[in-house]
Amino acid sequence: MPHDHHDHDHVHPEGLSPSGHPYRTDNDAPLSYWQRMEIAVRELLVEKGHVTPAEIAAQIDAMDARSPANGAAVVARAWTDPAFKARLLENASEASREMGFDIGPLHLIAVENTQDTHNLIVCTLCSCYPRNLLGLPPDWYKTRAYRSRAVREPRAVLREFGLDLPDHVTVRVHDSTADMRYIVLPARARGTDGMTEAELTALVTRDSMIGTGVPRQP
Amino acid sequence: MPRLMYMSDWDGRRWHDMGGQDAGPVPMDGHDFALWEKRIDALMVLCGQKGLFTVDGLRRALEDMGEEAFETMSYYERWIAAVNQNLIEAGAYSLEELAGRMDEVAQRGPTYGEAQGDG
Amino acid sequence: MAERVRVRTLTPPGHVRAPWYLRGKVGVIERPLGAFANPEQLAYGLPAEEKPLYRVRFTMADVWGEGAEAPNDTLDAELYGHWLERLDAHAA
Numbered sequence: 063m064p065h066d067h068h069d070h071d072h073v074h075p076e077g078l079s080p081s082g083h084p085y086r087t088d089n090d091a092p093l094s095y096w097q098r099m100e101i102a103v104r105e106l107l108v109e110k111g112h113v114t115p116a117e118i119a120a121q122i123d124a125m126d127a128r129s130p131a132n133g134a135a136v137v138a139r140a141w142t143d144p145a146f147k148a149r150l151l152e153n154a155s156e157a158s159r160e161m162g163f164d165i166g167p168l169h170l171i172a173v174e175n176t177q178d179t180h181n182l183i184v185c186t187l188c189s190c191y192p193r194n195l196l197g198l199p200p201d202w203y204k205t206r207a208y209r210s211r212a213v214r215e216p217r218a219v220l221r222e223f224g225l226d227l228p229d230h231v232t233v234r235v236h237d238s239t240a241d242m243r244y245i246v247l248p249a250r251a252r253g254t255d256g257m258t259e260a261e262l263t264a265l266v267t268r269d270s271m272i273g274t275g276v277p278r279q280p
Numbered sequence: 281m282p283r284l285m286y287m288s289d290w291d292g293r294r295w296h297d298m299g300g301q302d303a304g305p306v307p308m309d310g311h312d313f314a315l316w317e318k319r320i321d322a323l324m325v326l327c328g329q330k331g332l333f334t335v336d337g338l339r340r341a342l343e344d345m346g347e348e349a350f351e352t353m354s355y356y357e358r359w360i361a362a363v364n365q366n367l368i369e370a371g372a373y374s375l376e377e378l379a380g381r382m383d384e385v386a387q388r389g390p391t392y393g394e395a396q397g398d399g
Numbered sequence: 400m401a402e403r404v405r406v407r408t409l410t411p412p413g414h415v416r417a418p419w420y421l422r423g424k425v426g427v428i429e430r431p432l433g434a435f436a437n438p439e440q441l442a443y444g445l446p447a448e449e450k451p452l453y454r455v456r457f458t459m460a461d462v463w464g465e466g467a468e469a470p471n472d473t474l475d476a477e478l479y480g481h482w483l484e485r486l487d488a489h490a491a
Contacts, residue, residue, distance in 0.1 A: 101385045106373040210303040
C-alpha cells in the first residue's frame, strides 16, 4: 500500500503496550488530521462514559496477544488428536475455546486440506479475517489485488505465493461474505511422525492457515 | 484503479465489491501497526460491545467514503473516519464537540507523542 | 440431495453482503448456518430482523463459465435467504 507512512522504526520507552510489546511508534512524525481525530474521538468517548482508558488498554492488549501462534496450536492439536480434529471440523469456535483461546463471539469454520483438496480464504467485500484467533490480517489480505483475484484465478494467486498446485488437487475458495470466519486446517507434512505437538506447532505458518501457503518442512 | 463512467450508464456495482475483477500481482510487503492505529482498532471493538454501532455500520461508512478514499488513505485512517461517522450518527457526541477537541489537540504540540493524551 | 439455489439479481444501492460476481449464479446449499441479524439493517443503526444464512457452493464453471481457471474448483460464500431463489421447490 503506497499510502502507508510508517517510516519510523524507533521504539520509545513509552511505546510499550501493557503486555510489554514494543509499538512501532509514529510519535515523532507530524501530527496528522486523522491522528487528531483519533485522539479527539477517544477522549470524548471516555469523558462521556462510553469507554474507559483501562478498557482501551485491555482491548489493545487482547489483540496483541492474538497471533498466528494461537491457530498453530489448534492445528497441531488437530494433527495429533483425532477426537479433537473431529470436534474442530464440527465446530471450530468451540474447539478453539476448549484450548483456552479467548475468541469472543467469533463464528469459526475449519476447512481441511487433504491430498486432493486445497482451501483458500478471502473476503472480496472488505477484509474479514479470523482475527480473534489469528490476530490482525497481513496487509496483502486487504489489497485490491488479492480480494479481486482470489475468487477468479486462485491458482495464479497461489503461484505468486510460491505454491504451484497440481491439476488433480481441487481448489476450494471461501469468500467470507457474512458472519462466518474461516481457518484452513493444513495437511500435516510428511516426515513428522515422531514429532511432539509443540514441535509441530512451529511448522504451522500464518499463510498455511489462510491457504496461501503450506506448513514448513521439518 | 478508479474507473470513470457516466453515472447514467452505471450498472449498480459498487466500488468495494471487487471479487473477480482484473488486478495486478499481490503486493507482499507488510508492516505492523502504530499505537494510534491500535487505539482505533480497540475503539471500534469497544463501540461494538457497548452497542454504539455495529461492524456493518463501519463497513457501510467505509463503502460510502468511496473508492478515492480506499486509494488515498491508509487502512486505519479510513477506519477512524468511519468510526467517527457512526458515532456522530449515534449521537455519542456532536460535531461541535469533535471540532473543538480536534482543534485543542492540535494546540498541544506538533507530534502524536505530544498530542496523544493519556487514554 | 443438495438443494440448488440461484442468487437473486438485485442491485440495491446500499450496504449488502451478496457479492456482485455471484448474482444470478446457481449453486448448492453446502450447509445452513442458522439465523443472523440482517446486516442491511444493522449497517444503518436500525433494529435488525434475524435472517437465515446459508453457505452456498458454486463450481468455478458455474461462476465464470468458459473462462474459469479450473472448472471443477469451487467457491463457497455465505448468502442470506432473501438473496436466494430455490430451484428445487417443485421437486418434492
